[in-house]
Amino acid sequence: MNIEHHDLAHEFPEHREKIHSLKMGSTHFSKLFEVYHTATKEVKHLEGEGMSVTAQKKTRALLKDQLCAIIIA
Template sequence: MSLEKHDLVHEFPEYREKIHQLKTTDHHFARLFAEYHDVDHEVYRLEQGAETASGEYLELRKKVRLQLKDQLFRSLQQA
């Protein structure tokens, strides 16, 4: 299984400029972006085995990452 990070710019390359703009002008978006970034890195470390956690915890963190990504995507579409 190939492990990869799911950073927002690679997930939505067509929104690269809008992501940058919103990170600097929209505090809510910037907070969600930072939280997404932290959760994505945590999931990546868990999948690599750099940190240990139960399978249930990993799945929970993946769900949190997906919820954050959905919120960020909605913000990008509305901006």
Template sequence: MGIIALSGHAWGGPGPATGAMIMQVEHHDLHHEFPEYLDYIHSLKTASEQFGHMYDEYHQLTREVERLEEEDLPVDDFTIENMKKQRVWLKDQMYRMLVAHKKGV
């Protein structure tokens, strides 16, 4: 069976032992989100303490959201949505910093 993408998730075929559908979570690390900024990401991580903290927090949130979704752990939708909103906010802030860094601002 093929994979069907639904709202950021991909659903594969039945699981090997249970026959249940297996959810494959799309990964959101910055290197995949902004491949054109790889050098700038590395540069800002070392040059800007603020960017470094935001980078770490973004990846910590990403790992936690992916873990909750992959393991289908009991957590209310409000909690996951707030984590995702925080992750988007961090990504937006870091993107602005990357663009400014690229322009030499």
């Protein structure tokens, strides 16, 4: 099984410092980050159980889009 890293530090290593700064200084970003992290853990768990994760992956992608918009703003 191929392990993919979906945490933001792996997805956007060039923005690692900004991500950390936003997590510390923005309540909105921090909450979105936690929801994204939880969604990623859920997807990994469900995939490990052989269950369908289409809806969870869509949710995670939407969260990632929101986080990316904040990071590059």
